[in-house]
Structure formats: structure tokens, C-alpha cells
Amino acid sequence: MILSIAWKNIWRNKVRSLILIGTIAFALAGTIFIIGMMDGWMKDRNIKVIETELAHIQIHNPDFVSNLSLRDTISSGQKIISQIMKMDFTMAVNGRIKVMAMVSSSYSSQGALVIGIDPDRKHEVTKVYKYLSDSTSKWLDQVKRQNVVIIGRKMAKDLQMVNYMITDASLSTLADMGLPLSIISKLDSLQGKKFHTTTRFYNALEKLLTEKELDQYADLIANSCHSYKLGRKIIIRMQDINGNVVEEAFRIIGVYDTDNDLFDGMYLFVKKPYLAGLLGLSHGTINEIAIITNDQRKVEEYKATLKQKFPGLLIESIFDMDPTMRIMTSLIWIYYAIFEAFILFALSFGIVNTMLMAVMERTKELGMLMAIGMNRRRVFSMIMNESVLLTLTGGIIGIILGYLLVLYTGHAGINLSKYAQQGMEAMGYSAVIYPHASPLLLAETTVLVVITGMLAAVYPAIKALKLKPAQALHTDV
Amino acid sequence: MAVIEVKKLHKIYKTGEVEVHAVRGIDLQIEQGEFTAIVGPSGSGKTTLLNLIGGLDEPTEGRVIIDGTDITQLKDNQLIDFRLWNIGFVFQAYNLIPVLTAKENIEFIMHLQGKNKEERERRALELLQEVGLADRANSRPSQLSGGQQQRIAVARALASKPKFVLADEPTANLDSVATTNLLELMEQLNREENMTFVFATHDSRVIEKAHRIIRIEDGQVVNDEKVK
Ligand SMILES: Nc1ncnc2c1ncn2[C@@H]1O[C@H](COP(=O)(O)OP(=O)(O)OP(=O)(O)O)[C@@H](O)[C@H]1O
Ligand SMILES: [Mg+2]
Numbered sequence: 001m002i003l004s005i006a007w008k009n010i011w012r013n014k015v016r017s018l019i020l021i022g023t024i025a026f027a028l029a030g031t032i033f034i035i036g037m038m039d040g041w042m043k044d045r046n047i048k049v050i051e052t053e054l055a056h057i058q059i060h061n062p063d064f065v066s067n068l069s070l071r072d073t074i075s076s077g078q079k080i081i082s083q084i085m086k087m088d089f090t091m092a093v094n095g096r097i098k099v100m101a102m103v104s105s106s107y108s109s110q111g112a113l114v115i116g117i118d119p120d121r122k123h124e125v126t127k128v129y130k131y132l133s134d135s136t137s138k139w140l141d142q143v144k145r146q147n148v149v150i151i152g153r154k155m156a157k158d159l160q161m162v163n164y165m166i167t168d169a170s171l172s173t174l175a176d177m178g179l180p181l182s183i184i185s186k187l188d189s190l191q192g193k194k195f196h197t198t199t200r201f202y203n204a205l206e207k208l209l210t211e212k213e214l215d216q217y218a219d220l221i222a223n224s225c226h227s228y229k230l231g232r233k234i235i236i237r238m239q240d241i242n243g244n245v246v247e248e249a250f251r252i253i254g255v256y257d258t259d260n261d262l263f264d265g266m267y268l269f270v271k272k273p274y275l276a277g278l279l280g281l282s283h284g285t286i287n288e289i290a291i292i293t294n295d296q297r298k299v300e301e302y303k304a305t306l307k308q309k310f311p312g313l314l315i316e317s318i319f320d321m322d323p324t325m326r327i328m329t330s331l332i333w334i335y336y337a338i339f340e341a342f343i344l345f346a347l348s349f350g351i352v353n354t355m356l357m358a359v360m361e362r363t364k365e366l367g368m369l370m371a372i373g374m375n376r377r378r379v380f381s382m383i384m385n386e387s388v389l390l391t392l393t394g395g396i397i398g399i400i401l402g403y404l405l406v407l408y409t410g411h412a413g414i415n416l417s418k419y420a421q422q423g424m425e426a427m428g429y430s431a432v433i434y435p436h437a438s439p440l441l442l443a444e445t446t447v448l449v450v451i452t453g454m455l456a457a458v459y460p461a462i463k464a465l466k467l468k469p470a471q472a473l474h475t476d477v
Numbered sequence: 478m479a480v481i482e483v484k485k486l487h488k489i490y491k492t493g494e495v496e497v498h499a500v501r502g503i504d505l506q507i508e509q510g511e512f513t514a515i516v517g518p519s520g521s522g523k524t525t526l527l528n529l530i531g532g533l534d535e536p537t538e539g540r541v542i543i544d545g546t547d548i549t550q551l552k553d554n555q556l557i558d559f560r561l562w563n564i565g566f567v568f569q570a571y572n573l574i575p576v577l578t579a580k581e582n583i584e585f586i587m588h589l590q591g592k593n594k595e596e597r598e599r600r601a602l603e604l605l606q607e608v609g610l611a612d613r614a615n616s617r618p619s620q621l622s623g624g625q626q627q628r629i630a631v632a633r634a635l636a637s638k639p640k641f642v643l644a645d646e647p648t649a650n651l652d653s654v655a656t657t658n659l660l661e662l663m664e665q666l667n668r669e670e671n672m673t674f675v676f677a678t679h680d681s682r683v684i685e686k687a688h689r690i691i692r693i694e695d696g697q698v699v700n701d702e703k704v705k
Contacts, residue, residue: 001581001584001585001588005574005576005577008576008577009576011576012575012576364570364571365571365574365575367571368566368568368571368572369574370557371531371533371560371566371568372560372561372566372586372589372633372637373557373558373560373561373562373586373589373590373637374557374561374589375554375557375558375561375589376553376554376557378589468533468534469533470528470533470534473533473568473571474524
């Protein structure tokens with residue numbers, strides 16, 4: 001009955017309550033959305049890092065990390081892999097060959113890490129094939145030829161393995177993306193011309209556009225009209241097991257793009273058996289084991305189990321290899337909670353104010369209730385209920401709205417490339433955000449809303465309890 | 478034994494330097510089944526006396542013994558509980574919870590007493606019948622006239638089965654028809670159910686109906702007589 005009275009009391013001053021509910025709903029919808037954006041962003045990076053680079057756990061010969069020498073392989077690697085395969089937490093496990101190399105095209109050369117992986121995507125922990133840049137790119141298991149390589153978007157650009165040609169289609173894409181018409185008309189003169197290197201294309205742009213326009217739009221333009229030189233060869237130079245330099249031409253069959261310049265500019269993927277042959281490694285030799293487990297949050301636990309089982313090996317979790325992952329997995333919830341706490345703290349002033357007004361204008365009624373025998377606990381709980389219901393109504397509406405917004409944008413994606421593609425991808429974050437809100441976030445928010453409603457009620461409730469029934473009944477309001 | 482016993486009661490209000498001696502040594506006994514009016518000019522201390530009897534205010538000196546319990550000795554929380562179970566109140570106004578219907582208002586006090594839903598409903602309907610407002614059970618206070626609201630307040634006061642009902646100027650906001658009706662209702666309840674009523678008033682129409690009239694002036698009883 002107290003709960004129903006509290007609920008009815010909220011609607012005694014409809015406008016005032018609706019304003020507060022609206023404010024809370026609006027603020028929380030925004031909060032959920034912003035957190036959803038961050039979370040989507042983090043999750044995207046998290047998944048990419050796991051799928052393309054680090055997996056959950058990696059195992060090396062302890063010497064490998066300091067020397068990066070081919071000699072420091074994992075002895076009886078295949079046996080270890082089959083043992084790990086049998087462990088409960090293992091979802092996928094795989095051995096790789098990782099080797100430092102120099103790569104060169106006819107234009108330039110640079111350092112790189114060559115990863116020999118299982119060509120068959122079904123058997124491979126690394127899921128770089130998910131990030132192939134377009135349909136013309138192929139994966140290692142789609143090509144019979146052995147000396148083939150998959151390179152990253154950044155490296156393709158660095159090695160000048162990109163063609164640029166402005167076409168009708170690319171111009172209309174640019175127009176859709178909001179490129180000013182004045183610039184599009186300037187680009188018109190380049191239509192149909194093919195540029196074989198990034199430098200030449202940018203030089204051509206420089207002649208047409210002002211410095212400011214270049215800064216703002218050059219990358220956007222370049223991205224819309226480029227194509228990779230698939231089928232071209234690059235030279236990969238490495239040291240074999242005996243320290244001799246081996247050099248081999250590899251045909252580029254695919255280009256991947258994980259939105260992370262550091263990774264895309266460094267990692268090459270080739271067929272493991274072929275690489276082993278080139279380097280003079282015996283069949284089945286590996287220097288890296290990558291494991292995907294059934295639960296990222298329990299990775300440390302699994303690592304400990306593995307350490308016990310394979311004491312001689314260096315076993316690292318994703319949190320060891322990329323400390324930001326720890327922040328993203330566990331600490332991020334604290335961060336979100338603090339963020340929400342700030343918003344709710346700001347809102348609590350409005351709630352306190354409304355509840356205080358509600359108590360003050362009901363002085364006589366509260367006096368009457370206490371006079372006829374409503375005890376302090378009940379009065380307190382009535383005001384508490386009222387505040388929590390009021391806050392929760394706004395909160396639930398806000399959470400639902402925010403969640404719908406997250407669902408909608410999470411499906412469509414929010415494209416920030418117009419503003420900050422370069423900066424974000426250099427840091428390893430995608431320029432397209434797919435917001436994401438976990439049930440945990442929604443639950444956490446609901447709990448915080450209830451706590452806010454309760455805390456905000458304390459002061460007004462104490463005010464109410466201080467009323468003396470005899471005086472309250474004779475107060476003029 | 479008297480249901481209400483007041484001994485050497487004093488109440489001094491202090492507001493800053495000013496002291497108001499609102500009740501100056503009142504001794505009083507009220508028996509079960511009385512229908513008593515406390516009368517006197519404005520500021521004479523009627524409300525103060527009623528508040529002290531009802532445990533809404535603490536005396537500066539003296540005792541208030543209700544059915545053998547010295548309520549001046551009770552702690553705050555005990556006092557609230559004591560009021561809930563022993564005393565019915567009808568105030569001049571603001572008697573009802575505006576968001577509840579007439580029936581729910583009557584039920585509310587029984588809810589505070591922890592009575593179950595079935596019993597609450599049965600008694601509320603019974604009381605609505607007695608105060609002649611069975612057809613307004615589902616009306617909100619704002620949909621009722623002042624006289625109807627006061628009848629509901631009387632029903633609410635009786636709902637908790639108190640030892641007596643205190644009413645401070647229950648008719649002050651009512652016209653003469655409503656006043657007569659309310660007084661007749663209270664008198665009927667007094668007659669048929671032997672319910673004790675004590676009311677403060679300076680309304681002559683109310684005074685006429687009283688069976689005992691206690692006149693106070695300046696915080697002291699100046700006259701106390703049984704008239705019926
Ligand atoms: N809370 C208070 N603080 C200070 N003085 C008070 C307080 N309540 C009442 N008084 C004073 O005590 C005296 C008695 O007041 P009380 O309200 O009991 O009179 P009353 O007989 O009920 O008058 P009325 O007929 O106008 O209702 C008055 O002088 C009044 O001013
Ligand atoms: Mg008075």
C-alpha cells in the first residue's frame with residue numbers, strides 16, 4: 001500500500017515529475033549511448049587484436065623473445081599442441097613460425113614480421129581472413145601456388161602496391177560522404193588517369209587543392225579511389241636456420257585491413273609449410289603457439305594451468321602482451337561506473353530538489369499521517385519509495401531509449417572517418433564505431449539509478465521525520 | 478477507571494524569550510462513553526489540551542493517563558504506536574490522503590495496524606455504510622464535499638477501534654447542514670457503539686449537542702458540567 005501511495009504521490013504534481021523524469025531519461029539515454037560507443041569501440045579493437053595478432057595465450061621458447069632467433073623453437077611443439085588441444089578451456093590452438101624479414105617492392109623496402117600459418121582457415125587461430133579488404137583479395141587456402149603472401153593495407157601503401165584512379169563512381173561516393181562540390185569539381189580533371197604510386201597521386205592532388213583542403217580530404221579521396229596491385233610480387237629476405245640469407249619472391253594475393261596501422265604495416269602472412277622449407281626447418285617445427293580459450297576473463301587462470309604443465313616455456317596471456325587489454329576487459333567497468341556516477345550525481349540535485357518540494361508542500365499531510373500512527377520507518381520508506389520510483393521511471397525510460405539508440409547505431413555503424421580516420425587508425429581503433437551495450441552495463445546502470453534515488457531521498461526524508469505532528473498540522477503552506 | 482485521566486497538566490510554549498503558559502494545571506477525568514465538548518475562547522488552550530491528551534505534544538509538567546498507561550512516559554516511537562492502536566483523530570482539515578479513495582483512506586489505518594486485506598475491506602465497507610457514504614467508496618477526497626470528507630475522517634478514526642476519538646474543531650470548515658449531520662453521526666456512534674468522543678469547539682451548534690461541557694479560559698478549567 002505504501003508503494004502504491006508513493007507511486008500516486010509522484011503524479012500529484014505531474015509537470016514537475018515529468019520534467020524530472022524527462023531530464024533523467026535524457027541524461028541516461030545519452031550516457032548509455034556514449035558508453036555504448038566506447039564499449040563498441042573497445043570490443044571491436046579487442047576482437048581484432050585477439051583474432052589477428054595475439055590470440056588469448058601465446059607460448060614461446062623463453063630465448064625467442066630476446067633473440068628472435070630461428071634456433072629458439074619450441075621443442076616437440078606438435079606434442080605440446082596436441083596436449084593443449086585436449087584441455088577443457090581450449091577452443092583453438094595452433095603453431096606458427098614467426099620470423100623477421102625485409103620486404104621490398106620495386107619502389108621501397110622495409111622491415112616486417114613474416115608469420116607462417118596453417119593455410120587452411122578452418123585450422124587457424126588467426127582470423128585475418130575476416131579482414132580482407134575487398135572481394136578481389138584471396139586467402140591462402142584459395143590459391144594452390146605456394147609462394148603467396150597476404151599483406152596489410154598500410155604496408156601495401158608503403159610499398160606502393162596501390163593504384164589510384166578517380167572515376168565517376170568514386171566521385172559520387174565522395175559526394176555521398178559529404179565532400180564539398182567545389183572540391184569534387186576540382187577533381188574532375190583527374191578522372192580516368194591512373195596513378196601507380198601513392199606519392200604521385202598525392203602530388204597530383206597537391207596541384208589541385210589548397211593546403212587546408214589537402215589536410216582535410218586527401219586521405220578520404222585516396223581511400224575512395226584506390227585499388228591494390230594484387231598479383232604483383234614482392235621480395236622477402238630472411239635468415240634461415242643456419243644464418244644464411246634467403247630471398248624469395250612472393251605474389252600478393254590479398255590485402256587485409258584491421259584499422260590498426262601498427263599491425264597492418266608490419267605483419268605478413270604466408271603458408272607455413274612453404275616458409276618452413278625456405279628456412280630449412282624440419283617438418284612441424286614452430287616457434288610460437290597461439291591459443292584461443294573459452295573465456296577471455298579467465299585467461300590468467302588458464303595461463304597458470306599451462307605454466308604448471310609446461311614449466312620450461314614462456315607463457316603469456318593477452319594481458320601480458322597488451323596491457324591495455326586488461327584495462328578494457330576488467331577495469332573498464334569501473335571507468336563506466338565512475339562516468340555514470342558523475343552523471344547521476346549531477347541529476348541527484350534535481351531529485352533532491354523535487355523531493356524536498358514534495359515533502360514541504362505536504363507538511364500538513366505528513367503531520368496528519370504521523371498523528372494517526374504512521375511511524376517513522378514507514379514515513380521514511382514512503383518518501384524513499386517515491387524518490388526511487390521517480391528516479392527509476394526516468395532511469396528505465398532513459399536506459400531503454402539509450403539501448404534502442406545503441407541497437408540502431410550498432411547495426412548501422414557510426415562513421416567518423418570524415419573527422420579522424422588517420423589518427424584513430426594509427427592508434428589501432430577503427431574509424432567506424434558500432435556501439436554495443438552489454439546486459440551487464442544496463443544492469444549496472446539500473447542499480448546505480450536505484451542507489452541514486454535512495455541517496456537523493458535521504459535528506460528530504462530526514463526533513464520529513466523532523467516534523468512534529470502537532471506543529472505540522474498547524475503549519476500554513 | 479476513567480479512559481482519560483489528566484493530572485496537574487501544564488504546557489509552556491517557549492518562542493525565544495517569550496513564554497506562553499497555554500495550559501495551567503488542568504485536572505480532568507473522562508469516562509468511557511462520554512460525549513464531551515471542550516469549549517472556550519480562541520487562544521484559551523483547547524487545541525493544546527487536546528494535543529496533550531492525544532500524545533501529539535509533550536506536557537511541560539503533569540501526567541496524561543490513557544486507560545491506565547501514562548503516555549507522558551512513552552518514547553517517541555512507542556507513542557506513535559500507542560496513538561495508532563488507542564486514539565482516533567479527526568482534525569479540522571487535511572484528514573485524508575488525497576491520492577487514496579474514501580475506502581482506501583479508511584483501510585490505510587488498518588494497514589498500518591497490519592490487518593489483512595479481507596478484514597480491512599469488510600470493516601471499511603461497514604464504516605462507509607455507517608457514515609452513510611457507501612456510494613462514495615471509490616471517490617477521492619477532492620471529489621467529496623467538506624462534510625463528506627469529515628464523515629470519512631470519522632470513519633477512519635473508528636476504523637482502528639480506538640478507545641476514544643479526539644476531534645479538534647471538526648466542523649470549523651462546514652456549513653450548518655453539514656455540521657448538524659456530522660454531529661448527529663458522532664452522537665449516533667456514541668449512542669449505539671458507546672464510543673467516547675472529546676471535541677474542542679466554539680461552535681454553539683456543536684456545544685448544544687454535547688453531554689458534558691468543559692469550559693476553559695486562559696489554560697484553566699473554569700466550568701465543568703454534565704448537561705445531558
Ligand atoms: N506551537 C506553539 N508555540 C507557541 N505558542 C503556541 C503554540 N501553540 C499554541 N500556542 C499558544 O498557546 C495558546 C493556546 O493556543 P491553542 O491553540 O491551544 O488555543 P485554542 O483554544 O485552540 O484556540 P482556537 O480556538 O483559536 O483554536 C495561545 O496563546 C497560542 O498562541
Ligand atoms: Mg484550536
